[in-house]
Amino acid sequence: MTATPKAEKERRLTYAQAIREALVEEMERDPSLLLLGEDIGEPGGVFGVTQGLLQRFGAERVLDTPISEEAVIGTALGAALLGVPTVAEIMFSDFATLAMDQIVNQAAKFRYMTGGRTSAPFVIRMVTGTAGATAAQHSQSLEAWFTATPGLKVVTASTPADAKGLLKSAIRDPDPVLFFEHKLLYNSRGAVPAGVDSLIPLGEGRVAREGSDVTLVAYLYMLPRALKAAEALAGEGISVEVWDPCTLVPFDRAGLRRSLEKTGRLVIVQEAPRRNGFCAEIAAIAAEEFFPLLKAPIKRVCGTNTPMPYAPELEQFVIPDEERIAAGVREVMRNAVRSASGS
């Protein structure tokens, strides 16, 4: 085996750079792949993710669009149906509401309604979550809406390496994939594997931190907060396993089960409002399928059932912080109904 130089193997990139690298590699691999979105060309996207791609691949492949979410998503779908893979960008996932017909009624159902005779291989990149005073129409976490629509795959990338590997898999996937990127993660740094084939398969969760007392499920911006909470709890003698599902659809049931077999306790974190969030689905899976593994009631730590407020103090109150996550874990430790040996 040829040794890969360490610098190659462990380059540290930002999340935004990792996404850009995935796009560049996939556009080079497949010369028919197109990018579509508002301001993705010359300005390089509102978060700079697509900077330089127009210069590199030309205006025939990096298509700056008018502010027309419905037409953009329909266009990406129509091109995909004729075998031209596309990555469309929704600048803020809140604006997906303007393209809901094309996402929910058209893209999600095309394969099914044609009896499996057609597929729609395209990706919608959606920028999600809070970013500091971006208020109620630029801060939402709407991923659960799309998980409730059969026919869509839903990816939540939480680290630079995941962002690269999962986006590449999403682009090569034969079905419509919604790819959620969190605003506050764009400048986070991490090791990112080099190489055109550094794919991470959809549908596999990842243990972000090993532990033995509690499984703490978290994704997107809640992942770094959950990791910090886990560090703090380690000081109190609670060993927390942090588990990132990476993709919500398909969901890695086996991965969750493996973690619960170790810990027997489950806390689930999400930034989205509590009611009907994806946490509820994870909790239901655990309760229905893994109940014998559980030593304590399941705990959800979620955003409040409010629109996102503007004031930073209010915004920080609304979404879970490290302390609230840690409190959830402590509660589950206190509420153990069965001892580890007695279950």
Place this chain on the structure above:
Amino acid sequence: MVLIRRFEERAAELRSLGYIPGFLHPYIGQEAVAVGACAALGPHDYITSTHRGHGHILARGGDPRYMYAELFARRDGYNRAKGGSLHIANIELGIIGANGIVGGGIPIAVGAGLALKQARQIAVHHPDDPRARRADGVAVTFFGDGASNQGAFHESLNLAALWRLPVIFICENNLYGEFTPQHKHQTIRDIATRASSYAIPGLIADGNDVLDVYRVVSKAAEDARKGRGPTLVECKTYRHRGHYEGDMGQYRPAEEVAFWLEADPIKNYRRLLLAGAICTEDELRALDQAVEQELEEAVAFAKASPPPAPEEALEDVFVESYGGRALL
């Protein structure tokens, strides 16, 4: 046109006999639009259709056997009984699908237009790529007067105009959006005028005259193939029946209905063929009989096709990488 007319009349009968569940939106009266437009298209062209889609699909080469089987919700239907009347699609025939959402197919046709524009690039740089064959392709989207009020219509015209995509937007103005007459849902009389907002041509065709539709759509197709971008074509026509099978259409004035029944596209074209001595009465009768025969066989085929097994409902959600099955 006769095939479409009789296909629909039979479908209505078969529905009343209980063979067809769900909705049917008859195209009767509008046949000249589908036939005239699709006659202007070639093998590398694509269409998106509407809830009133049977005519477009037949005109584009759809097989009545698979269409009836789909309407009957049987396994041999175009969509394995998962689409029904509102969703018949067959990409091989260039049919990207009928659509249950008014205006829903319009942006998708823009995407097809983008893919066809890319095929022109592929043809230059990689002439051996199979997609290069579509280099002269155009995408046609059919929609109604009601859809011309939707955002999808305006966004799509703007985008196609901006990128000079080979797309033909064909509005079938049958004077009613569902139950609402045109003057109650828009202030304009000619929907073609909306093209001027996007600096593209807006042409009007007599939607009850198959030759006029053919002439106008041919012009739009020629422009699109030459890279001159999209055209909006408005075809003035009329829906003989209600919005859907079962709607008696009583909201329409009797004299209006009588006027348009007299302007029937099939009657008109027969008169023209006979007057010009292009066909004889016998030849037209033979054509009618051939249509009856074809539909007779199509109905028998659909009746013989088995219903799907209930658990097939779980298939085709995704591509085979996950077994095509439903996922969480």
